[in-house]
Amino acid sequence: METDFLSRILRKKQEEVDAARKRVPEAVLRERAEGRKDRRPFLERLASPGPWGVNVIAEIKRASPSKGPLRPNLDPAALARSYQRGGAAALSVLTDGPHFRGSLDDLKAARSAVGLPVLRKDFMVSTYQIYEAGAWGADAVLLIVRALDDGFLRDALALCRDTGLDALVEVHAEDELDRAVEAGARLIGINNRDLKTFETNLETSLRLARRLGEGRIPVAESGIRDRSDVERLLKGGVRNFLVGETLVRASDPEACLRALVWGRRDDSAPSEPPR
Ligand SMILES: O=P(O)(O)OC[C@@H](O)[C@@H](O)c1c[nH]c2ccccc12
Numbered sequence: 001m002e003t004d005f006l007s008r009i010l011r012k013k014q015e016e017v018d019a020a021r022k023r024v025p026e027a028v029l030r031e032r033a034e035g036r037k038d039r040r041p042f043l044e045r046l047a048s049p050g051p052w053g054v055n056v057i058a059e060i061k062r063a064s065p066s067k068g069p070l071r072p073n074l075d076p077a078a079l080a081r082s083y084q085r086g087g088a089a090a091l092s093v094l095t096d097g098p099h100f101r102g103s104l105d106d107l108k109a110a111r112s113a114v115g116l117p118v119l120r121k122d123f124m125v126s127t128y129q130i131y132e133a134g135a136w137g138a139d140a141v142l143l144i145v146r147a148l149d150d151g152f153l154r155d156a157l158a159l160c161r162d163t164g165l166d167a168l169v170e171v172h173a174e175d176e177l178d179r180a181v182e183a184g185a186r187l188i189g190i191n192n193r194d195l196k197t198f199e200t201n202l203e204t205s206l207r208l209a210r211r212l213g214e215g216r217i218p219v220a221e222s223g224i225r226d227r228s229d230v231e232r233l234l235k236g237g238v239r240n241f242l243v244g245e246t247l248v249r250a251s252d253p254e255a256c257l258r259a260l261v262w263g264r265r266d267d268s269a270p271s272e273p274p275r
Pocket residue numbers: 059061121122170191221222223224242243244245246
């Protein structure tokens with residue numbers, strides 16, 4: 001039972017991919033993905049703590065399966081600009097339609113509006129989606145360990161390398177973390193959300209981050225509500241944070257982000273630090 005929700009999504013995703021293949025062949029996407037010259041460094045950005053010691057990957061998410069719609073009339077370009085002004089290190093854009101009401105058009109609109117690197121957040125089950133991500137302008141993709149077997153995880157990571165995409169490899173438990181590391185993942189997303197109960201617990205990030213070896217970069221994902229959550233995770237050595245709902249629901253996402261990144265809402269400090 002435990003992977004029920006996820007396996008339902010994955011089945012649907014496979015159907016979606018099969019249908020998409022009929023419209024646009026994989027070879028066309030591959031050529032487009034491999035021909036890109038506008039890549040923005042995602043992993044590299046997160047590998048250094050940045051000017052404030054906190055990197056936030058700010059997420060654009062219209063709805064979630066557990067909460068329903070999160071922000072009426074969400075405008076991905078406008079929200080991306082607010083995130084950039086608020087000091088985001090990168091963007092994450094949900095492109096899953098059936099459960100999150102997102103699309104590749106959202107990704108394209110958000111990325112065109114800013115200069116930040118962009119993660120395609122979706123349920124990747126096929127090489128097709130990786131080429132598709134590249135073709136639509138993503139700089140990185142999410143790979144969920146629980147959703148993939150070791151063979152595909154390795155293949156997907158190799159394909160990302162060849163295509164010039166970074167990979168955020170998501171785990172929720174020790175065995176998944178070990179599999180991610182074994183497959184060669186560098187950027188490890190630690191999801192605080194339990195997909196069985198939808199509950200979040202920051203302890204998951206703290207616990208799994210301690211297990212990471214040299215050269216692996218942790219990203220705490222989900223359930224980060226305020227600056228005190230950020231500070232708690234910073235004490236555990238985590239400097240990268242993927243934040244969705246808190247920002248998407250905020251009446252002023254820019255100020256909300258600034259408060260997460262450097263503890264104050266006002267803009268008396270420049271949102272772009274001097275370099
Ligand atoms: O909205 P939150 O609790 O800040 O979470 C953001 C992000 O971590 C979450 O959207 C997420 C993490 N892993 C995923 C996999 C698929 C879809 C969504 C997700």
